[in-house]
Amino acid sequence: MTDHTLPEWPGPPIGTETLPTAEIADRPLAGYHPTQYAPPPMAAPPAAPPRSGRPYRPSDDLPEIPRDLHRRTLDDKVSVIASAIGSLGLAWLIAERIMPVHGFAGFVPVWFVCYVAIYGAVTGVGNSLVVVKDRLASAVMHAGAATCGLILVGAIAFIAYRAWPALPHINFYTEDMSGVRPQDPLNHGGILHAVVGSLIEIGIAVIVTLPLGVGTAVYMTEVGGRFARVVRTVVEAMTALPSIVAGLFIYTVLIVYVHFPRSGFAAAMAISVMMLPIIARAADVVLRIVPNGLREAGLALGSTQWRVVWHVVLPTARPGLVTALILGVARGIGETSPVLLTSGAPSFMRVNPLPNTMNSMPLFIYFGARSGEPHYIDRAYGLAMVLLAVVLILFVIARRLARQRGGRS
Amino acid sequence: MAPVTEVPRRLRPRPSTTDRIFRGGSFSIGFLVLAITGSIGVFLGFQSIPTLRHYGLHFFVENQWQPEQDIIGISAVLLGTVCVAAVALAVAFPIAFTTALYISEYAPPRLRGFLVSMVDLMAAVPSIIWGLFGRDLLEDHFLVYVSHWIQQHAGWIPIFEVETDPNAAVFQQSRYVGSAFIAGIAVSFMVIPMACAVMRQVFSQAPLAEREAALALGATRWGMIRAVVLPFGRGGIIGGTMLSLGRALGETIAVVLIISPAFDLKIRILEIGTITVSSLIAGRFAEASAGQLSALLTAGFVLFLITLLVNTIAATIVNRSRSGAATDI
Numbered sequence: 001m002t003d004h005t006l007p008e009w010p011g012p013p014i015g016t017e018t019l020p021t022a023e024i025a026d027r028p029l030a031g032y033h034p035t036q037y038a039p040p041p042m043a044a045p046p047a048a049p050p051r052s053g054r055p056y057r058p059s060d061d062l063p064e065i066p067r068d069l070h071r072r073t074l075d076d077k078v079s080v081i082a083s084a085i086g087s088l089g090l091a092w093l094i095a096e097r098i099m100p101v102h103g104f105a106g107f108v109p110v111w112f113v114c115y116v117a118i119y120g121a122v123t124g125v126g127n128s129l130v131v132v133k134d135r136l137a138s139a140v141m142h143a144g145a146a147t148c149g150l151i152l153v154g155a156i157a158f159i160a161y162r163a164w165p166a167l168p169h170i171n172f173y174t175e176d177m178s179g180v181r182p183q184d185p186l187n188h189g190g191i192l193h194a195v196v197g198s199l200i201e202i203g204i205a206v207i208v209t210l211p212l213g214v215g216t217a218v219y220m221t222e223v224g225g226r227f228a229r230v231v232r233t234v235v236e237a238m239t240a241l242p243s244i245v246a247g248l249f250i251y252t253v254l255i256v257y258v259h260f261p262r263s264g265f266a267a268a269m270a271i272s273v274m275m276l277p278i279i280a281r282a283a284d285v286v287l288r289i290v291p292n293g294l295r296e297a298g299l300a301l302g303s304t305q306w307r308v309v310w311h312v313v314l315p316t317a318r319p320g321l322v323t324a325l326i327l328g329v330a331r332g333i334g335e336t337s338p339v340l341l342t343s344g345a346p347s348f349m350r351v352n353p354l355p356n357t358m359n360s361m362p363l364f365i366y367f368g369a370r371s372g373e374p375h376y377i378d379r380a381y382g383l384a385m386v387l388l389a390v391v392l393i394l395f396v397i398a399r400r401l402a403r404q405r406g407g408r409s
Numbered sequence: 410m411a412p413v414t415e416v417p418r419r420l421r422p423r424p425s426t427t428d429r430i431f432r433g434g435s436f437s438i439g440f441l442v443l444a445i446t447g448s449i450g451v452f453l454g455f456q457s458i459p460t461l462r463h464y465g466l467h468f469f470v471e472n473q474w475q476p477e478q479d480i481i482g483i484s485a486v487l488l489g490t491v492c493v494a495a496v497a498l499a500v501a502f503p504i505a506f507t508t509a510l511y512i513s514e515y516a517p518p519r520l521r522g523f524l525v526s527m528v529d530l531m532a533a534v535p536s537i538i539w540g541l542f543g544r545d546l547l548e549d550h551f552l553v554y555v556s557h558w559i560q561q562h563a564g565w566i567p568i569f570e571v572e573t574d575p576n577a578a579v580f581q582q583s584r585y586v587g588s589a590f591i592a593g594i595a596v597s598f599m600v601i602p603m604a605c606a607v608m609r610q611v612f613s614q615a616p617l618a619e620r621e622a623a624l625a626l627g628a629t630r631w632g633m634i635r636a637v638v639l640p641f642g643r644g645g646i647i648g649g650t651m652l653s654l655g656r657a658l659g660e661t662i663a664v665v666l667i668i669s670p671a672f673d674l675k676i677r678i679l680e681i682g683t684i685t686v687s688s689l690i691a692g693r694f695a696e697a698s699a700g701q702l703s704a705l706l707t708a709g710f711v712l713f714l715i716t717l718l719v720n721t722i723a724a725t726i727v728n729r730s731r732s733g734a735a736t737d738i
Binding site for chain 2: 105106130131132133137138140141142143144145147148149151152154155158159160212213215216218220221222224227229230231233234236237238239240241242243244245246248249251252253256276277280297304305306307309327330331333334335337338340341355362365366367370379380384387388391392393394399
């Protein structure tokens with residue numbers, strides 16, 4: 001039978017061949033052993049009695065099944081569901097009949113406390129204290145994360161709900177507030193001036209901070225030296241500057257001392273002062289993670305340091321730099337306190353930032369929300385939704401770019 | 410024939426002209442930024458000299474802010490700032506800590522990236538939105554009742570005292586609005602994502618080998634977290650919390666929207682009325698004379714110094730934990 005003959009060995013006689021080490025490493029070692037080519041047994045041999053001293057058990061014949069570590073056991077599932085139902089009843093009893101907590105918001109914490117207590121007790125019946133602690137910790141972690149998610153979703157949903165009256169009006173997006181009286185309904189006036197003002201201010205701030213911030217980061221990472229460490233220390237310290245103090249600084253210097261009028265330009269300066277340390281620091285972090293091998297390869301090819309920075313370092317770090325910039329813009333566009341002190345809040349469209357006051361999105365929301373006029377409050381909420389959407393879009397763009405960081409762009 | 414000695418080529422490690430221009434240019438940008446940012450600190454410092462000379466140490470112990478009568482002090486303001494920040498931290502820390510642990514240890518791996526983005530998105534939400542959320546939804550429909558409930562059951566603790574009868578027949582809602590407690594909760598929403606992001610990052614850097622070793626020895630997930638993740642991430646927990654404290658101290662708009670200003674030296678956080686440095690500046694800058702402006706700048710400078718101190722300590726702790734020095738158990 002052909003099955004029982006050795007297949008022809010393709011190579012030189014075993015033991016005499018020489019192989020490059022790399023090839024040896026690739027081959028399985030057992031491939032050289034002659035028994036590998038022995039015929040397979042015709043049938044499985046009868047189950048031999050175990051060699052160890054212990055007596056033979058029928059279960060020895062069964063294949064070994066590894067315990068499933070991932071799936072939940074029946075005990076896990078039942079104790080979770082039963083505790084949830086039981087605690088619901090107990091929480092109702094406590095919250096509605098015994099203790100004077102009322103309403104949904106009071107009920108949920110009571111339910112959670114009951115759930116933890118019952119779940120711990122149920123688990124403790126059949127498990128050790130270690131397992132009880134593990135399960136309770138897991139319950140607490142899930143609850144904490146759920147609270148966090150609830151806050152975010154709740155805030156967005158609340159703003160969307162309150163913004164609903166203002167959003168469907170076309171004029172809300174295409175008009176400014178000039179000539180709109182306080183009692184005028186929502187089909188008069190809009191937010192265009194605030195949006196345009198915000199864009200102009202943030203545009204100036206980007207024009208100022210981007211070269212300065214990235215330039216400083218290049219100086220700190222590429223040139224270095226003792227002075228660069230001083231710059232880094234001061235820049236990192238200035239990220240601690242509260243934004244209202246940045247606004248107060250520009251207010252005092254530009255408006256009080258220099259008698260510069262309150263204007264979009266002054267507001268842009270205040271935003272710049274706030275954004276500059278943030279962008280410089282973020283760009284510094286991004287440039288520092290550019291691999292040194294790339295710089296050295298460029299220098300070893302004979303290029304100057306300037307060309308290495310311009311053609312190697314900055315392109316490599318570009319997605320990260322853009323992400324840093326966009327997150328800085330998202331921060332700057334929503335910050336109210338610097339513009340509150342410096343820009344003034346006209347109710348009509350202004351496009352020239354230099355000598356004139358200029359409204360902006362956060363400022364419009366702030367004054368609208370404090371005005372007490374129902375329609376102004378509605379408009380403020382409408383604009384808050386628009387601002388939230390702008391920040392969300394910027395954020396998604398930043399994410400997309402950050403994800404490309406591993407790629408070639 | 411004279412032996413030829415090898416003369417090594419002389420290398421001149423002088424930068425080329427373009428490089429000198431590049432270095433000079435980037436140096437001048439760095440110098441400019443240093444000058445701009447440094448001048449803010451120096452300016453604030455100089456501005457506070459006349460104020461401190463005029464009021465002396467009374468500036469720090471006086472609680473009233475009455476420029477008309479030349480009585481100006483920041484003790485109540487500082488206390489209010491600390492109260493708001495303390496409430497914010499007390500609320501933010503448990504939520505941020507559990508969320509960070511959930512994302513790094515409990516969440517399904519497929520969801521993890523999404524959850525990290527959500528936390529970052531939460532950090533990008535402007536503070537005025539949190540202020541509106543806190544003022545118009547939470548304060549009116551939730552936190553006022555929570556304040557009342559806390560006062561009823563823990564009113565004997567000085568910080569939870571409110572100067573009104575908790576069991577009055579008509580619930581005096583107006584005594585519970587605009588408090589440091591409510592402002593602190595709005596601020597906590599802003600600092601939760603900051604603290605959470607720092608903590609999560611440090612937790613996810615806990616060494617895999619030690620995690621697996623703990624699990625292989627039969628530890629439960631919580632046992633593994635306590636034995637490996639938390640000791641490794643201790644620096645991140647402290648540092649992240651302090652970073653968020655720095656942010657909480659300087660928060661303006663959400664606080665201005667919520668509080669009703671009062672210059673009382675009190676720690677009754679549930680009661681109406683408090684003031685923080687940043688809301689003081691936002692409220693008083695417009696009608697300020699030169700002297701008052703200097704006083705406001707001094708208050709801002711003090712706030713900046715406190716924030717700077719907190720941030721520096723936080724950065725030191727976080728950096729030390731990342732270098733792995735805190736891994737020795």
